[in-house]
Amino acid sequence: MTRGRGITAIDGAIALIAILLIVQMWLLTATLESYLAGHSEPIVPAAILSGLILAACAGLFLFIQRIDANIRSAEEPDSRHSSPSAPR
Amino acid sequence: MGVRGLKRTSTQDPVWRDEFSAQSATERYVTRRQFSKFLVLTSLGMFVGNLWILVRSWFAAKPSFTPQPVSTAAEIPVGGVKLFSYPTPDDPCILIRRSTDTFVAYSQKCTHLSCAVYYAREQNRLECPCHEGYFSIEDGSVLQGPPPRPLPRVTLKREGNDILATGVEI
Known part of the structure; x- marks a missing residue:
């Protein structure tokens, strides 16, 4: 994978994580609001959904790590003594 | 970056x-x-x-409600209201006499921002003056405005001339 494509993929994954995080924030506030109003029905589904979103975020994070490692290994066999060309 | x-x-x-x-x-x-x-x-x-x-x-502990007398039937005319607190003094409620034998009671806290709702007799609904949230007198459901949920309903029981509050339905 080239560096440019790798950075594009990483940026896309970060954007996706950010979107998932916004959904998770909304989920938490809606669940809290509902709980404080005395409604406990949505609490379990919300916790499950929040866990799924966390798993998706963790998966995307691992994806970013893997892409990053691939780019580094492709472009910098010895990263310690070469120019800083890998995505940061 | x-x-x-x-x-x-x-x-x-x-x-x-x-x-x-x-x-x-x-x-x-x-x-x-x-x-x-x-x-x-x-x-x-x-x-x-x-x-x-x-x-x-x-x-969380399940709330338990003890029956509490809130009014007498003779105290409220048809179309009249009485304010009371139930189940704690910090929970204002409104009792409305809809007809000779029909009483309904709801929490007086608007489910939007907890302003006190009042009974609008001409429109036959409960209204919140803060943001014009309207609630049905039938079941406390939201008719209009920003409130996200119906008003909690206070269950009533009539014993002779006394009207007792027996619980709160959220």
């Missing part, structure tokens, strides 16, 4: 320069890896928050 303007002067820099950055610009720089890690940790925090709510709801 690249470190602009930061160039290594020589490929012969000692290893410690890579390990211990001496440039403040590099120290302040947030890499994609760090940013994505921060986002994932924030997601973990959101999940922990949801779990916390779940645990709280599991261990």
